[in-house]
Amino acid sequence: MAFEVRYTDLAARIGRLSTPHGEVETPAFVPVVHPVRQTISPQFLKEKMGFSLVITNAYITLKHYGDEARKRGIHNIIGFDGSVMTDSGGYQVLEYGSVEVEPAAMAQFEKDIKSDIPIPLDKPTGYGLPYGQAKEYVRITLENCKETLEVVGNDTDAVWVGPVQGAEHFDLVEHSAQALDGMGFQFMALGSPVELMEAYEFATLARMIARAKKVIPAKPVHLFGAGHPLTIPLAIALGCDTFDSASYMLYAKDGRYMHANGTARMEEMTYLPCQCPVCSSHTLKELRDMPRDQRMIEVAKHNLHVLKAEVDMTKQAIMDGRLWEYVMQKARAHPKLMEAVQLFGNNGEFDFIADGTPLFKEKAIFFFDPIDQYRPEARRFRQAVSRFATTKKKLVVFPEGEIHPFYATRGFKALAKKFPDAQIATYNPYLGIIPAEISDVFPASHNLTPRAERRTSDYQTFVESLQAFAGKFDEVIIVADEFMKQAAHEARLKARVEDYHSDHVIDRL
Incomplete structure (x- = not known):
């Protein structure tokens, strides 16, 4: 794996991540693509919106396509010629407790379908799990990762990801990151933030990221399930390089319209505060009057524009040397987010954000x-x-x-x-x-x-x-x-x- 860092501010990096199917500029939002039901085509995501990396579910792919997927490969299955990350079924484990596949078999399948950035089968800790149970889940995840590496060996061009678990049990997060680093994983992913963000526990999320970055300051880091406009600048400032979510579609199904500082229900809106292609070509009334499925697709496209714009705004803040100002500006949109950035104060956990801050800046x-x-x-x-x-x-x-x-x-x-x-x-x-x-x-x-x-x-x-x-x-x-x-x-x-x-x-x- 090659990861080239070009510019930094706080712990954020603008970089280039090399994969078998091309380079990905980071930080990057990674849209979730369903391997069977594609409401918005991956081709649209790449050609019309400029996403060079998507994530799909290898477990669902295995259950639905089986050997056909091995023959065709994941890029052909989903119709995407850019870089593809595959989740091995961790989400299903979190939702249902288990999946009908062993870690070794899952690893071999991800290798066979030629995933660019595959993730071993992990056991997500979620949020609110008792310490003893969370510790056991971390142990299982690490064992699965060892088994995965034995299957993969050195015969792979893929960038295998080490899934860091532990959630609010920060010592487990640190232990998990250290163990995966010792195994040789070059790319790390922080698990279990979805439930943290749904509970607006942004301070806990920030501390979880900080504990992982303490162990792996240089390696690229992926954040699972980070698909809210408010969380993106915070996650990037703390050193997360990529983050995935299906929020653009889930919110659209629920009639929720993303904007720079959060979301709004369309039935409660009076104006469309956006000039993306969707909003500039439809009135609010036209969107509301559309058939449900059509409206869902249009709102999902709008939500993708908002998420991409948030990443680009944060990148520009890095280039301008104003990431601190931008993060603080965004934090004022929600008290729980301000609670998180207040941790940047006299708290040794966050001293690492100084490492990427330039000694001198061109602007005051x-x-x-x-x-x-x-x-x-x-x-x-x-x-x-x-x-x-x-x-x-x-x-x-x-x-x-x-x-x-x-x-x-x-x-x-x-x-x-x-x-x-x-x-x-x-x-x-x-x-x-x-x-x-x-x-x-x-x-x-x-x-x-x-x-x-x-x-x-x-x-x-x-x-x-x-x-x-x-x-x-x-x-x-x-x-x-x-x-x-x-x-x-x-x-x-x-x-x-x-x-x-x-x-x-x-x-x-």
Whole structure:
């Protein structure tokens, strides 16, 4: 398998995954295609919508076609000449408890039908399973994977996927990922998120992904059943490269119309807030008046456009270096999603998202809310300041203005003239203390911060930065706005504090 990473931001990667039937650009949404009943043809998915990878069910294929599938191959069976991923029946196991096939036989069948990205027969843990039972399911899955590899051997061009199970039992997720990594699987898939997402347990989903990525940071990762527009940016930001779902069709059957921030029932809608080919060629009334089956197909096509657009928007955010901003913007669409992104805060589980964040970006980053103090760029800068060394004994701190870098301002020049032997610095609620000498280093001079009243209780990283930096000096003078006054008090500094809003404050220092 070849997986080439081209661009990164947070833990997200824009990459190329090579398969026997061509390359797949990631991140990629992978539509589920039924091997027998194809309501929307795979040819339409590839030629009209640009999907280069689909997923179908090898177990259903085996039960319906048998030896015919072995002769024709899965690409001919479903009518798709791009890359095909095959699920071995794990969904049926989750739904019905078991399937009528052994892991070795399933592996041989997937090999025979020439699946590009086959998945061994696993035992999904689902969500809400007692720990002991989940542990047993993980054991069974790992045994099945060993048996699969014995059947497959080295005689295959396919990219075999290691199914990671464990769900909300995060130690089992980590154990599962480690074991599959040790077996040599080059592509991993996280199982059981469908029920998590149906319960809107996005925080649990985020932690599950984080625990797996801790073990397999570099390998491509597939996320089963992620087909909601809200979950896509979060999953990509945490390092998921592909994700499949039949949601586009399931929602359409239920009369649910996808949009950028969720779904809506068509009978409750007044307008079509979309300009995809479906929505631009029909009115809402026309869609409602269609026969049920025809309406279902049209809405399913619309839903696919929404999902693809969400992936493309997230990719563009990666390219622009604005994935953090985009994820936070999307998180405001649902409180449970905001609960998930709040975990990006002072939580060591998510430190890995800094690894793919570029050290420098061409565009200024935006700060909005307290959570932004934890974005990787801000954390890195505070760490750099913590290592800043000086022999000066006096510190003078002055509020940050609109002009960057700080050493180019009139305020700095006046302070430097008045205190030639002092260390002069400015401050930013998100970045902490900014020594003048490095006030042109990204992102100190490459950010936009709104002017607003803030409580220091929401910005503990600032208080810590102030406390640590000021502690290096014998004498500290602070020209303070209201935020800094609170911070200096909370940090219990022995400092001379002057009101920034007083007349001729620099002359009085």
